[in-house]
Amino acid sequence: MAEAPRETVETDVLVIGAGGAGMRGAVAAALSGARVTVICKSLLGKAHTVMAEGGMAAALGNVAHLDSWEAHFADTMKGGKLINNWRMAEIHAKEAPERVLELERWGAVFDRTRDGLIHQRPFGAHTYPRLAHIGDRTGLELIRSLQDVLVHTPAVDVHMEVTVASLLTSDGRVAGALAYARADGRLILYRARAILLATGGAGKIYRITSNSWESTGDGTGLAYEAGAQLQDMEFVQFHPTGMVWPPGVRGILVTEGVRGEGGLLRNKEGDRFMEKYDPERMELSARDVVARAINSEVLAGRGSPHGGAFLDITHRSPDFIKSKLPSMYEQFLKLAKVDITKEPMEVAPTIHYYMGGVRVDAETGATNVSGLFAAGEVASGLHGANRLGGNSLSDLLVFGKRAGEAAGAFAGAHGGSAPIDSRQLEQATERLLAPLRRPHGDSPYRLMSELQEVCTKYAPIIREEKGLREGLEKVLELGGRAQLCGTGGPNGRAFNPGWHTAQDLHGMLINAEALFRSAIERKESRGAHARSDYPRLDARWAELNLITEKTPDGMAVRAVENKPLPYELTEVISQSFKRYTPEEIS
Amino acid sequence: MARASTGDHVQQLRMSVFRGDASEGEMITYDVPVREGMVVLDAVLWVQANLAPDLAVRWNCKAAKCGSCSAEINGFPRLMCKSPVSDYGAELSVRPMRTFPIIRDLVTDVSWNYEVNKRIPKFTPSEKDAFDPQPWRMQQEDVDRITEFRKCIECFLCQDVCHVLRDHDRKDAFFGPRFMIRIAGLEMHPKDSLDRRPLLKNEAGVGMCNITKCCTEVCPEHIHITDNGIIPLKERVADLYFDPVRALGRRLRGGGREPDRGRSR
Numbered sequence: 084m085a086e087a088p089r090e091t092v093e094t095d096v097l098v099i100g101a102g103g104a105g106m107r108g109a110v111a112a113a114l115s116g117a118r119v120t121v122i123c124k125s126l127l128g129k130a131h132t133v134m135a136e137g138g139m140a141a142a143l144g145n146v147a148h149l150d151s152w153e154a155h156f157a158d159t160m161k162g163g164k165l166i167n168n169w170r171m172a173e174i175h176a177k178e179a180p181e182r183v184l185e186l187e188r189w190g191a192v193f194d195r196t197r198d199g200l201i202h203q204r205p206f207g208a209h210t211y212p213r214l215a216h217i218g219d220r221t222g223l224e225l226i227r228s229l230q231d232v233l234v235h236t237p238a239v240d241v242h243m244e245v246t247v248a249s250l251l252t253s254d255g256r257v258a259g260a261l262a263y264a265r266a267d268g269r270l271i272l273y274r275a276r277a278i279l280l281a282t283g284g285a286g287k288i289y290r291i292t293s294n295s296w297e298s299t300g301d302g303t304g305l306a307y308e309a310g311a312q313l314q315d316m317e318f319v320q321f322h323p324t325g326m327v328w329p330p331g332v333r334g335i336l337v338t339e340g341v342r343g344e345g346g347l348l349r350n351k352e353g354d355r356f357m358e359k360y361d362p363e364r365m366e367l368s369a370r371d372v373v374a375r376a377i378n379s380e381v382l383a384g385r386g387s388p389h390g391g392a393f394l395d396i397t398h399r400s401p402d403f404i405k406s407k408l409p410s411m412y413e414q415f416l417k418l419a420k421v422d423i424t425k426e427p428m429e430v431a432p433t434i435h436y437y438m439g440g441v442r443v444d445a446e447t448g449a450t451n452v453s454g455l456f457a458a459g460e461v462a463s464g465l466h467g468a469n470r471l472g473g474n475s476l477s478d479l480l481v482f483g484k485r486a487g488e489a490a491g492a493f494a495g496a497h498g499g500s501a502p503i504d505s506r507q508l509e510q511a512t513e514r515l516l517a518p519l520r521r522p523h524g525d526s527p528y529r530l531m532s533e534l535q536e537v538c539t540k541y542a543p544i545i546r547e548e549k550g551l552r553e554g555l556e557k558v559l560e561l562g563g564r565a566q567l568c569g570t571g572g573p574n575g576r577a578f579n580p581g582w583h584t585a586q587d588l589h590g591m592l593i594n595a596e597a598l599f600r601s602a603i604e605r606k607e608s609r610g611a612h613a614r615s616d617y618p619r620l621d622a623r624w625a626e627l628n629l630i631t632e633k634t635p636d637g638m639a640v641r642a643v644e645n646k647p648l649p650y651e652l653t654e655v656i657s658q659s660f661k662r663y664t665p666e667e668i669s
Numbered sequence: 670m671a672r673a674s675t676g677d678h679v680q681q682l683r684m685s686v687f688r689g690d691a692s693e694g695e696m697i698t699y700d701v702p703v704r705e706g707m708v709v710l711d712a713v714l715w716v717q718a719n720l721a722p723d724l725a726v727r728w729n730c731k732a733a734k735c736g737s738c739s740a741e742i743n744g745f746p747r748l749m750c751k752s753p754v755s756d757y758g759a760e761l762s763v764r765p766m767r768t769f770p771i772i773r774d775l776v777t778d779v780s781w782n783y784e785v786n787k788r789i790p791k792f793t794p795s796e797k798d799a800f801d802p803q804p805w806r807m808q809q810e811d812v813d814r815i816t817e818f819r820k821c822i823e824c825f826l827c828q829d830v831c832h833v834l835r836d837h838d839r840k841d842a843f844f845g846p847r848f849m850i851r852i853a854g855l856e857m858h859p860k861d862s863l864d865r866r867p868l869l870k871n872e873a874g875v876g877m878c879n880i881t882k883c884c885t886e887v888c889p890e891h892i893h894i895t896d897n898g899i900i901p902l903k904e905r906v907a908d909l910y911f912d913p914v915r916a917l918g919r920r921l922r923g924g925g926r927e928p929d930r931g932r933s934r
Contacts (some may be wrong), residue, residue: 125727125729125735126727126737126779126783126823127739127783128823129729129730129735129736129737129823131681131729131730133730133734133735133822134730134732134735143804184804186807187805188790188794188799189792190792190855190858190861192807192812192815192816192858193812194809194812195806195807195808195809195812198806199805199806199807199808200806201804202809217816218816220734223734223819223820223822224819226841228792230787231791231792234783234786234787234793235790235791236785237731242799243783245778265774266773266778293732295729295730295731295735296728296729296731297729298849327705329704329705329706329707330704330705330706330707331704331705331706331707331708331711332706332708334730335732336732410733410734410818413733413891414732414733417733417751418706418708418733418751418752418753419706449774526718526722527722528717528718528719528722529718532718566729570722570723571722571723572721572722572723573722573723575723577690577725577772577773578725578772578773578774578776579723579724579725580717580722580723580724580725580726581722584722587716655727
């Protein structure tokens with residue numbers, strides 16, 4: 084029999100993840116009267132949200148008075164190629180301004196317009212300047228402001244550097260989670276009436292990514308294993324501009340703010356090649372369009388020396404660049420020895436964001452597992468087939484709040500947590516501890532690196548059936564090997580990253596398998612999912628979302644029809660239709 | 670075997686890393702192949718993936734945005750992700766931050782900082798501002814003044830290098846540079862209404878700082894911690910407590926020696 088956790092924590096709402104969605108959700112749950120425990124894999128305030136640079140999209144209309152929730156909604160739907168959960172897109176567009184203003188009242192500081200209002204910067208595929216920002220570190224500002232509120236909310240406890248291994252359920256309802264503390268490896272059993280997943284994405288399944296080590300798809304993995312449905316797992320966003328050179332920094336994000344502030348993309352011949360791909364919006368086209376454009380230029384032999392494109396902001400004054408893009412200036416100077424006020428940057432697409440994730444109810448973030456909620460990147464629906472820049476930070480606030488409130492209400496309506504199924508707990512413990520007993524098992528680092536190679540090679544920016552099938556086979560083979568992997572060496576429990584990596588690998592493999600299975604099924608090109616064997620948008624697929632779920636026979640993917648748009652929202656979109664690019668219409 | 674090739678390009682790096690815990694430990698040397706643009710964190714992660722799978726290190730973004738990978742490289746507190754190997758030649762050493770207790774290898778227990786943070790009253794607008802139905806207006810120049818302080822990524826390198834904390838271990842008497850900056854960001858926020866000067870003078874111990882500016886030197890965000898943060902805070906405290914005119918006023922009013930704590934401005 085496996086060892087039992089010696090420590091049990093009882094709480095009303097358990098929030099897993101302390102990025103923007105987790106923190107906003109925790110505050111909302113606490114305000115609704117629940118006792119809340121937040122657990123995060125890292126130290127508080129280090130979540131991937133801090134890397135968000137450009138800003139948060141909200142139709143405040145401070146810079147462009149014509150902006151409206153309708154315009155924001157239409158942009159979001161068009162960017163997502165219309166398979167977004169339209170209700171989420173509607174809620175998001177309507178509530179984002181309120182959430183941004185609320186964050187300001189919690190102490191967040193934004194750049195100002197001349198008359199003292201929150202300034203808004205233009206961004207890709209947003210019709211109007213819409214991103215509330217502070218320089219190029221808006222994510223950090225969001226995190227610090229929420230952190231300030233969170234640590235001063237007495238009903239909230241934060242457990243840092245704790246990793247969840249499994250969710251526990253009882254009769255289709257969540258009952259708790261098995262976790263371990265990274266510092267000393269002790270096991271902790273959390274018992275909760277409701278659980279909010281806010282674990283972010285799974286960018287780490289790729290080799291070249293802007294994501295931090297934490298983005299290992301834990302939430303999607305945990306939810307899937309607990310019986311929740313995943314959705315649209317084939318849509319993984321390549322951010323058009325990641326650093327290319329030197330190799331050590333490959334993939335690190337170059338904010339879209341550079342283009343928002345006037346940066347120009349050129350190929351090695353000096354042409355502004357976006358003219359060919361989206362003459363109207365040029366550099367500020369949707370991310371999927373710009374990423375594919377750079378990819379095409381490189382394939383056509385017109386790339387920069389290290390296989391990317393040039394991004395040039397030198398026509399702006401050095402003072403302007405240093406005040407609007409301070410961390411980009413610093414990043415290139417320090418890591419690439421490039422002074423961006425004098426020379427162009429070299430950029431290429433990098434894995435950035437998961438549009439897919441846990442399927443949720445638009446109003447509450449509820450999953451199909453009773454008491455389990457999800458918000459932020461781990462949830463799916465708002466962004467459809469491609470996310471617009473700036474919509475992520477506002478997503479965290481809008482749906483973090485809603486899901487937190489719903490989880491709080493659920494906890495209030497249920498007198499206690501569901502009972503713990505001891506067999507389930509035992510199995511979860513067994514799986515978690517197994518790598519420690521295999522000193523000679525495969526190295527988890529090697530497996531992770533192989534997985535990253537497989538995803539990078541077989542699910543690239545342009546995909547095709549043969550490659551996807553090959554990739555799936557390799558992922559399944561890696562999955563088999565991972566079941567026997569060890570820690571790679573010593574088997575101590577105290578801060579042993581080999582053991583942590585073996586655990587992270589578990590979620591990554593679920594995400595990778597779901598990605599390949601869904602990508603094979605969607606036989607068309609839409610948004611971030613581009614296929615050379617089905618190069619066109621197919622109207623029949625516009626009505627279908629792909630659901631991934633656990634069945635007795637393993638992982639299964641099936642198409643479900645999405646809810647049709649109500650007439651008034653169809654009108655909102657068609658009125659803005661004139662802004663479709665030739666590529667979008669084709 | 671470490672060897673430097675001609676010029677400044679190093680093929681192989683000989684890196685010694687502290688391995689151990691709070692009770693014991695030693696420096697272990699690893700040979701690491703160097704690729705162009707490699708930073709010290711890359712080298713540490715290479716060792717972890719290839720030679721020492723249990724080498725404990727804290728890191729997140731590898732882009733100098735999260736402030737997790739603080740360590741002492743050749744004795745200097747730095748972010749490992751922002752320290753190109755090429756800056757150091759063929760050999761370097763990496764140790765954990767000295768001011769905090771070691772958990773394991775390069776990972777230290779920085780929880781004290783989080784406890785300190787809780788003791789700083791949060792951003793508190795005036796009642797009038799809080800209930801103002803109109804969106805707030807602020808001027809860019811007022812925002813610019815505190816933007817610098819809010820850039821802090823909490824790497825705690827300034828805490829690590831602060832003499833009061835590092836050499837004298839006076840965590841009981843001084844919040845440290847990081848939290849002076851945190852307080853400065855709140856005190857100079859155009860919409861904040863609390864007076865944290867009594868906190869600064871007493872619990873936070875702003876007087877403990879003797880302005881050696883080591884904190885400013887190590888800040889990866891280039892925050893002028895002493896000049897723009899701590900010195901103005903010291904001045905504010907001095908204005909309140911040591912201004913002769915105010916002191917006379919207090920004596921005439923017959924009040925206590927100290928102004929009320931936490932009162933509104």
